Amino acid sequence: MDRAYIIKINEYLQIDPYNLDLILQCFDEIQNSEFLKEQLAIARHQIFVENLYDLSDEVKANVASHLQGANFFPLIVLLDKFDDVLAFYEKHQLPREILVHTFLDVNLWIRGYNDRNHKDGFEELRWLKIHFKNEIFRVGRLQFIYKKNYLKANVYTHKLTGETVIIPHDLSAFDEEGFAASSSTVQFTAQVKETDEAIFSNCVLQDGVMIKQDVALAKSDYDLFLGENDYVLDVHIPGYEPLDVEKCKESLEQALTFYQTYFSDYTYKAFVCDSWLLAPQFKEMLSADSxxxxxxxxxxxxxxxxxxxxxxxxxxxxxxxDLEKLPRKSSLQESVYQYLKNNKSLSVMNGFIPIYPSK
Known part of the structure; x- marks a missing residue:
């Protein structure tokens, strides 16, 4: 990889001239230092051979102590793999617009780094790594990853009425409010047993909260709609844009068409999402039409x-x-600030949208 390569692939990345120049300066600094070139080789091995989620603390410290300019080292680790990205898109005949739209995330995380740290640079290798491994695609407003279902529950539907019953996985732990518990907050543990005839549980999940309730679902009456071996489309929401729900609905429809067209080997049972945006506390803080x-x-x-x-x-x-240091420039920031100031907690939630077979 050289400077010309970085400039060439920016046709797809569309990084603005200011940050592109900083990236090139960082690359030059690495190339002019045998130590930093050695760290770059180690970093690439960690991410693409050892498949680590992030760089080791040792590599991070070594780079931080030697780089003089803005630290775009984690991004340069990734850029070397962009030829593999192009080859993947060509092999699967994926639209160029999907490639460009997907990699706009690089710009968003450069911007996010600046907002959080008040200086230029890039650090979100852990998230952007999946872009360079072709595991995520942006289709319209939203991003999607196809994967095995990660929800810690099974979703059953009544064969006649369509009623949905959600049963947590056996031994799932919950706190006193009915949310998933850490080891120090466990107040209740799910006990789930399955026989040839039925599924038995001492609790169910309703509106994202565990409810203590003995249930027995006869298999003659209920189908397993969504289980742990099913494939799903995991939904992610890029920042710095309005969350227009109509555009999100369009994105869901477009994504299903995209995956059924280009990755048709899988049957996708649901869209799933794990996000702060699903927090039920927003019903208290924001209007229903927000x-x-x-x-x-x-x-x-x-x-x-x-x-x-x-x-x-x-x-x-x-x-x-420190709550008093939080910016309060938007109505959302003000609402969340006031909620936290009143010693209330906020929850990151997960949920699903069923995908039904086309008739």
Whole structure:
């Protein structure tokens, strides 16, 4: 990889001239240092051979102590694989617009780094890695990853009425509010047993919360609609754009067509999403016709966990827990600030939208 290669692939990445120049300066600095070139080789091995989620702390520290300019080292680790991206898109005959739209995320995370750290650079290798491994595609407003279902529950539907019953996986732990528990907050544990005739459980999941309730679902009456071996389309929501629910609906429809056209070996049972945007607390904070609540209403909630730190990161672009330092420039920031100030917790939730077979 050389400077000309980076400039060439920017035809697809569309990084603005200011940040592109900083990336090239960082690349030059690496090429002029035997130590940094060695760290780059180690980093590429960690990410693409060892398949680590992120660079080791040692590599990060070594790079930070030697780089003089803006730190775009993690992005340069990824850029070397862009030829593989182009080859994948060509092999599967994927539209160029999907490629360009998908990799706009690079720009969003460069912007996010600046917002959080108030300096130029890039660090989100863990997330952007999946773009360079061709595991995520942006189709319209939303991004999608095809994968095995990760929801910690099974979804059953009544054969006649269509009633949905959600049963957590056996031994799932819950806190006193009915959310997924950490080891220190466990108050209740699901006990689920399956026989040839029925599924028995001491609880169900309703609106994202565990309800203590003994249930017995006769297999003659209920079908397993969504289980752990099913394939799903995992939904992610890029930031820095309005969350227009109509555009999101269009995106869901377009994505299903895209995956059924280009990756037709799989049967996709549902769209799933795990996000702070599905937090039920927004019903208290925001109006029913807010974009966030309208988006959340598309999903049937399954479960969630208390994780206020996610709201600091995505709403305020910070990891600093000091509430009085939080920016309050938007109505959303003000609403979340007031909620947290009143010592209330916020939950990251997951849910699904069923995909029914075409008739």
């Amino acid at each position: 974009n966030i609540n309208k988006f959340a209403s598309l999903f049937t909630l399954v479960t969630g966990a208390v994780r206020s730190s996610s709201f600091l990161f995505f709403v305020f672009r910070t990891t600093d827990p």
